[in-house]
Amino acid sequence: MIDGFLALYIFMLAAFCGYEIIARVPVILHTPLMSGSNFIHGIVLVGAMIALGHAQTPFEITIGFVGVLLGAGNAAGGYVVTERMLEMFKSSKPGAGKGDRG
Amino acid sequence: MSLLPTLIKACYFLAALLFILGLKRMSSPRTARGGIVWAGVGMLLAVLATFFLPDMHNRSLIVAAVLIGVSAAWWTGRRVAMTAMPQMVALYNGMGGGAAAAIGAVELIGYARALGLLHVVPDTSPLQPESWAINGLPPLLSPVELSLGVLGALIGTVSFSGSLVAFAKLQGWMDKRFVFPGQRVVNILLLAAAVVVGVVLASGHVSGPMIALFFVLALLFGLLMTLPIGGADMPVVISLYNAFTGLAVSFEGFVLGNEAMIIAGMVVGAAGTLLTQLMAKAMNRSIGNVLFGSFGAAAGGDAQ
Numbered sequence: 217m218i219d220g221f222l223a224l225y226i227f228m229l230a231a232f233c234g235y236e237i238i239a240r241v242p243v244i245l246h247t248p249l250m251s252g253s254n255f256i257h258g259i260v261l262v263g264a265m266i267a268l269g270h271a272q273t274p275f276e277i278t279i280g281f282v283g284v285l286l287g288a289g290n291a292a293g294g295y296v297v298t299e300r301m302l303e304m305f306k307s308s309k310p311g312a313g314k315g316d317r318g
Numbered sequence: 319m320s321l322l323p324t325l326i327k328a329c330y331f332l333a334a335l336l337f338i339l340g341l342k343r344m345s346s347p348r349t350a351r352g353g354i355v356w357a358g359v360g361m362l363l364a365v366l367a368t369f370f371l372p373d374m375h376n377r378s379l380i381v382a383a384v385l386i387g388v389s390a391a392w393w394t395g396r397r398v399a400m401t402a403m404p405q406m407v408a409l410y411n412g413m414g415g416g417a418a419a420a421i422g423a424v425e426l427i428g429y430a431r432a433l434g435l436l437h438v439v440p441d442t443s444p445l446q447p448e449s450w451a452i453n454g455l456p457p458l459l460s461p462v463e464l465s466l467g468v469l470g471a472l473i474g475t476v477s478f479s480g481s482l483v484a485f486a487k488l489q490g491w492m493d494k495r496f497v498f499p500g501q502r503v504v505n506i507l508l509l510a511a512a513v514v515v516g517v518v519l520a521s522g523h524v525s526g527p528m529i530a531l532f533f534v535l536a537l538l539f540g541l542l543m544t545l546p547i548g549g550a551d552m553p554v555v556i557s558l559y560n561a562f563t564g565l566a567v568s569f570e571g572f573v574l575g576n577e578a579m580i581i582a583g584m585v586v587g588a589a590g591t592l593l594t595q596l597m598a599k600a601m602n603r604s605i606g607n608v609l610f611g612s613f614g615a616a617a618g619g620d621a622q
Contacts (some may be wrong), residue, residue, distance in 0.1 A: 286386025
């Protein structure tokens with residue numbers, strides 16, 4: 217579907233992008249960032265939905281269903297956990313950053 | 319190009335952009351809290367857009383699985399104590415790895431089914447997937463797609479079983495480190511066997527028993543690789559598996575032709591690898607020492 221070399225370029229640029237984002241991060245943010253990136257690869261949910269959407273035999277459908285379950289758990293759980301971790305970074309200034317949880 | 323596919327592609331593009339911007343904001347204490355919301359909006363956008371893809375079957379099953387998975391994870395994630403956060407990250411990360419492995423499994427089983435309809439093994443020259451579809455058969459993956467699909471499934475499965483062991487250890491379900499003589503040799507042999515079976519699969523010889531053997535070997539390797547690692551080292555290991563899952567997601571995204579998955583997965587793969595190095599360095603350890611340190615007597619700052 218995607219041209220091989222085009223994909224190679226995307227792989228390379230995305231890898232540099234990820235590397236640069238993390239390059240100068242303070243130690244205090246290591247764990248929340250791990251959790252945040254854990255949420256971002258929850259995009260696997262989209263892939264699992266596509267796989268289940270194309271599954272045909274009952275066995276494929278079963279595996280696809282489990283895949284969507286797991287992917288949804290990754291995305292939702294990753295979000296909740298990261299949000300709870302970052303809540304501890306709430307600024308101590310009064311009135312700043314009132315809860316915008318979604 | 320008609321309107322709907324363009325809109326869906328645009329949603330995936332926006333999602334990828336929001337993920338990168340969100341991660342960037344999360345890497346500074348002042349903007350970190352907004353970062354996760356940006357990424358969350360991106361996720362919502364991508365998931366909603368996926369419902370509008372053409373040729374999607376089993377829609378009710380998809381909705382049911384999403385609802386069950388989201389509510390279960392949301393509920394547990396809200397309820398656990400703050401001190402239990404690291405193992406929850408491990409658990410959710412393992413789920414992501416498992417999902418990537420499931421995508422790989424579905425694609426491989428579909429490939430085997432298509433081969434069964436054809437009664438031939440295709441030669442290894444690059445195939446034009448469209449040409450197979452003419453006879454009403456499902457389009458076959460190209461060799462590159464098949465190879466990356468197998469690789470993603472391998473990495474995802476290892477991340478799945480490894481993360482679950484990490485979760486069980488941090489949760490206190492497995493107190494002892496599990497060490498036996500010759501463990502490293504067994505691990506290397508397991509990995510080698512999984513890679514060999516993977517190469518056979520990637521060369522187009524896809525059959526049911528081979529697929530099963532492949533996943534069993536990968537599961538065992540992830541399990542045995544993580545068992546000897548002590549609890550104090552687990553955050554580094556979880557970060558490593560986090561990067562693994564990212565890579566697996568990226569490769570499976572290539573198989574599915576989904577750019578948002580490719581970009582988000584690869585960003586996490588690279589960021590997670592660097593983060594693993596930084597975390598190991600903060601503990602005055604090297605990654606190799608964390609992964610294999612338990613075999614020497616002088617394992618360093620191991621707490622357990």
